[in-house]
Amino acid sequence: MDSPDLLRFFLALVFVVSLMGGLWFALKKLGLGGPLVLPVASKRRLKLVEVLPLDARRKAILLRRDHTEHLVILGPTGETVVETGITSPSLLSSDETGAP
Numbered sequence: 001m002d003s004p005d006l007l008r009f010f011l012a013l014v015f016v017v018s019l020m021g022g023l024w025f026a027l028k029k030l031g032l033g034g035p036l037v038l039p040v041a042s043k044r045r046l047k048l049v050e051v052l053p054l055d056a057r058r059k060a061i062l063l064r065r066d067h068t069e070h071l072v073i074l075g076p077t078g079e080t081v082v083e084t085g086i087t088s089p090s091l092l093s094s095d096e097t098g099a100p
Helices: 003-029 039-043 089-096
Strands: 046-053 059-065 068-075 078-087
Touching: none
Parallel strands: none
Antiparallel strands: 046 059, 059 068, 068 078
């Protein structure tokens, strides 16, 4: 590869990068260059509430699904469900302040 080919390659690279930058700038001016907000994220039913490392190889996780929490132990040999059907503390406090 001689000098004129190398110069042509770098000029083409600069041209393509400047086109990409110009497109990004135009989209940002139009209000289309911001981060995407996905409405599906608010409709998720499963949430990881808390993770507690027990030792180097095992951890306890608390999962919430539809206002019910599940305690699971994860280890190298698999997972074990310790307790299921735990009522969320936030639901308990709202139930206690409600009707008897």
